[in-house]
Amino acid sequence: MLLKKLVPAAAFALAATFASSAVLAEKLSVAATPVPHAELLEFVKPALAKEGVELDIKVFTDYVQPNVQVADGQLDANFFQHKPYLDSFNSERKTNLVSVGLVHVEPFGAYSSKIKSVDELKDGAQVALPNDPSNGARALLLLQKQGLIKLKDPSNILATARDIAENPKNLRFRELEAATLPRVLPDVDMALINTNYALEAGLNPVNDALFIEGEDSPYANLVAANADRKDDAAIQKLVKALQTDEVRAFIQEEYKGSIVPAF
Template structure:
């Protein structure tokens, strides 16, 4: 009987020990599990942080990418070159790509080869959007380039003979401003309401029987003048300056460049980039007092800054 009791007591002790060991093992496993959870939580936090940092780095990289702007050689590229260090102070690196016509800068912008362009006035931009379906936006007007009338043989508009040949740009967007200019000089009369969209067909009265030739590309107008083609040639100031002409000294008449002039040259961008901080900064710098002073000092009325 005593032996049975001893065995029973021993069995009870053994069971207690086993139970205690089991509890320790379970507690250890729990601790291990908690440790694993902590590690997983740390890993997830680190992964999230790395992902956020990656996104921020990517955004920062985009913001720091150079801003490529297409421009005519004169005066647009010159103005951009002056503005380049001012932009750098604002954290924008500028790259300038020059063009010598009115077609390629918009095609390059549409194809994403450049981020913005600076060469065209508002009516031309609007006509290109309508004709080609470009998804562009006007980011802001910068300056006006008055068109000048140049002649090798005559010193004033009053001297132009009856039947004089007048050579003008083949760009339809320029016809309205040219014809309104001639109307202001009382050389022709346009149909009522013709305005900026006027064409040669809108001439109501032509008392001097001028012969208008509108088949010369704008970039070739200085060449036509040099070759003494026609009695008078109307040349955009950018091409006149690029050809070494001084609009304020060599032209026998110039278009008015007051702030009501609708032909301000603008910075254009794709609509998707309308809120691009780099382009917004570009426009702000181009409208700054520093750039305004540069334009006034260097072009002496051949290029007129718009009022901000």
């Protein structure tokens, strides 16, 4: 009789344990571009599960919807952008997204399928740039650093082609959506491409770029969330998981200099 009473009691205790674990597991939805952001999130997913956070990774191939859906509350956070882009987006869309933590820098680079050295760039060459304000300016600043152009304000992080003061090679600029830039390489003389899109297209920034930013780049990629959610426990756990020695080692081994830790 005593055994019959103990078995249901033990079963109830076990069920209660599983129920408690289910309650403790919190789902966190995060938008990311495929490479390297989604890959880094997949890497930390097991560690977050041990912390009681079930990571739901939503992959996007553009730079707009990840912010729109976080701002609208459809997703909890995103991981794909740097602060100049975030600031520009907030200004244009009247959103209130904030950086929760820095993860890595993707050195921005110039690529070409027609020339092997920037010295081969001819007068009147066609150069493709990202068409969003922050990355377009980032491209111009990099061209200026190479001595190809000179801007009216050399430090303007929102410069456009209209802000070019000197263009000795008479370069012609095409402003295109960032994601399309690898595909137009055959049609232009040179393209300035974000590293995530370069990696997706099979380009290695270290080996294939004509020139890239240094490790001192101010464009560190970050985790972003709505201002009123930045202190949420699950989001803080995500940032902590992305800033570990294990992630640092993974970045260094997996990407071999094409991205570098920013923590």
